[in-house]
Amino acid sequence: MRVLISALCISLLAACAAPRPTENSLLSSIKFGVLKDTRLNQWHRGMSDPAGTTLDIQYLDVINLHRQLTNGNIDVAVGIPVTDSILEQGYWSSEPLSVRTFTFYVRSDDPRKLHKYSFFNSFSKKLKRIGYVSTGESGIVNEAINTQSKMQEKLVACGAMAECYQALRNREIDSLFADEAMLKAYMAQNDLNTGVVASSFSHQQAFTLLVNQRTVSRDEFNKLNKMLR
Helix, strand or coil: CHHHHHHHHHHHHHHHHHCCCCCCHHHHHHHHHEECCCCCCHHHCCCCCCCCCCCCEEEHHHHHHHHHHHHHCCCCCCCCCCCHHHHCEEEEEECCCCCEEEEEEEEECCCCCHCCCHHHHHHHCCCCCECCCCHHHHHHHHHHHHCCCCCCCHEEEECCCCHHHHHCCCCCEEEEEEEHHHHHHHHHHHHCCCCCCEEEEEEEEECCCCEEECCCCCHHHHHHHHHCC
């Protein structure tokens, strides 16, 4: 009997002394999916990433990023725009990795004076064609955001920023829905100070770690979130 009790005590002590999974092992056990060819590819550089960690990352377009997360083939997605409807599907959202402001830009000489509208419903009814940048890094991000848009039937892919800007000036589109920082940079680089103005309507889009509740525990999510701070 004493031998059995001693053996049991030793087993319990060994179990209590067993090390918990470290942040290093947590990161290496999680499968990440990232929206490819975007600045979000650098998301993990802001983490308190333990030395020597090898991350399992797939770089995917927005359709496959959604699909792989839904199917449970990845645990965490980076690059799916966070909305209430997405979170209701069984995902947690981390601290923001990036927040971008998208604004509806219009012509200053538009006789409808769209830049003076205060109510979005009235404003949106006046728009028949809404252009957006559809190439490069901005295009990839815009396509991801547009999957959540309620005005998809009005959206017009108009190429690079220069082409979209010109399309607005030429009245080929009623408004340009653009990343505010990107459009301001383009206008500054090309000394374009007149003709295009911001409307009163903007949308701030956060990009976070979108975490699958079916494959990642709440405790693991909390640890991931802590690494971002």
